[in-house]
Amino acid sequence: MALPNIDASKLTVTRTTTPKPAYDKKTLSFGKNFTDHMLCIKYTEENGWEAPEIKPYGPLQIDPAAFVLNYSVETFEGMKAYRASDGTINLFRPEKNMQRLATSSQRIKLPEFDQEQFLQCIKELTKVDERFVPDEYGYSLYIRPNFIGTEPNLNLMYSKEALLYVYLSPVGPYFPRTVKLYANSQQARAWPGGVGNFKLGGNYAPALKPAMDVVAKGYDQILWLLGDDHYVTEVGTMNFFIFWTNADGEKELVTAPLDGIILPGVTRDSLLSLARQWGEFKVSERRVTMPEVVQAIEDDRMIEAFGAGTACVVCSVSEIFYEDKKFAIPVDPSNPDAVFGPLTNRLRNELLDIQYAKTPSPWTVPVQ
Ligand SMILES: *Cc1c(COP(=O)(O)O)cnc(C)c1O
Numbered sequence: 001m002a003l004p005n006i007d008a009s010k011l012t013v014t015r016t017t018t019p020k021p022a023y024d025k026k027t028l029s030f031g032k033n034f035t036d037h038m039l040c041i042k043y044t045e046e047n048g049w050e051a052p053e054i055k056p057y058g059p060l061q062i063d064p065a066a067f068v069l070n071y072s073v074e075t076f077e078g079m080k081a082y083r084a085s086d087g088t089i090n091l092f093r094p095e096k097n098m099q100r101l102a103t104s105s106q107r108i109k110l111p112e113f114d115q116e117q118f119l120q121c122i123k124e125l126t127k128v129d130e131r132f133v134p135d136e137y138g139y140s141l142y143i144r145p146n147f148i149g150t151e152p153n154l155n156l157m158y159s160k161e162a163l164l165y166v167y168l169s170p171v172g173p174y175f176p177r178t179v180k181l182y183a184n185s186q187q188a189r190a191w192p193g194g195v196g197n198f199k200l201g202g203n204y205a206p207a208l209k210p211a212m213d214v215v216a217k218g219y220d221q222i223l224w225l226l227g228d229d230h231y232v233t234e235v236g237t238m239n240f241f242i243f244w245t246n247a248d249g250e251k252e253l254v255t256a257p258l259d260g261i262i263l264p265g266v267t268r269d270s271l272l273s274l275a276r277q278w279g280e281f282k283v284s285e286r287r288v289t290m291p292e293v294v295q296a297i298e299d300d301r302m303i304e305a306f307g308a309g310t311a312c313v314v315c316s317v318s319e320i321f322y323e324d325k326k327f328a329i330p331v332d333p334s335n336p337d338a339v340f341g342p343l344t345n346r347l348r349n350e351l352l353d354i355q356y357a358k359t360p361s362p363w364t365v366p367v368q
Helices: 067-071 094-107 115-128 205-216 266-278 290-298 342-355
Strands: 037-044 053-056 074-076 079-083 089-092 140-149 161-171 179-184 221-226 231-235 238-245 251-255 282-285 302-309 313-322 325-328 364-366
Touching (some): 037 115, 053 115, 074 094, 089 115, 089 342, 094 115, 094 266, 115 140, 115 161, 205 221, 238 266, 238 290, 251 266, 266 282, 266 313, 266 342, 290 302, 290 313, 290 325, 302 342, 313 342
Parallel strands (some): 179 313, 251 282
Antiparallel strands (some): 037 053, 037 161, 074 140, 079 140, 089 364, 221 231, 238 251, 238 302, 302 313
16 A cells, blocks of 8 residues: 555644734834744655644754764755735745755655645745745745654665655845956856765755855856856856857857756746747746857957846846956946846846736646
8 A cells, every 4th residue: 555645635734822922014124024934844764744833933843863864864944835915815826945955855865755845835834924925026935844853773775764744934025236256166056976966965065165265366266167167157056147249140048058067947948938939039947158158258348147036036247357367257238337238228127027926827826
């Protein structure tokens, strides 16, 4: 007989007796405020998935010898709930996050889970903490699912116990400003045969020192270059896009392909499909090298460059430091104060309008 999978109909809700005071919107900074409740679902190889529980937000109890604490058996997701102007709450393409969590967890031998039932539990959690979903355009409720191996066992087999849990954080609008990148070819975030295409905690710790080193030099984020040809992969923890007139004289929006190096961003996929629907210029997923980017800048063929991810949606790039030289990237030549280039801004507005349900779209998934 098959062991039980996640079953949202078995969900229990234990409400907090000490609700948090309403938060002050003005002081929200990303990922520091959490809501009243969290969702926890336990797994053991013996008994399968237990009944999901929504309970007061608080510390986990975990064995010091747990897999996650020794061998980084951890994967996570990042998604958001948005309140539309009529008060309803929507998720944005949440099935993409469920699929990605499944793919990431398979890579570290965490157990399979029912994606639809798990999503149903996340919707329930969002409803329980509904009062924390901000009601202003640009604000949202960030949803962070974590999946960890909890078996206390130092033997490097795989974790026969696991915990899938979700907590929520109201977030303010990403303060729009352009970013300066420092191209790094000395260290790598991801490499062929590696795990850059999975959202594993183990990918992030080794990037912290390189990231802080560029901040100390006055830059915002790393532009990760890979290999001897300096393949332009991602920026910080965002996918990277270039809008240029390419070497063949065509207008082109280009981003790195899903070649195992690149994290398959939901924002990336959505922006590609919006730009393809417009049909106004070439849209490509292909490898571009830093020398090609430099050539385009020197030939005045670079139009805009931006990073893309759930946290900021899009973020225009104004400068790249590469091999001892600063290269200015145009943002909006018609407006020296612009924080978004014209194409970047158009993509941003179209995506936000879908996320806040101003534009009807199958990508908008109601929580109700
Ligand atoms: C999460 C993440 C992204 C963006 O993915 P979205 O689904 O668009 O939020 C891009 N790159 C890395 C390395 C990431 O971890």
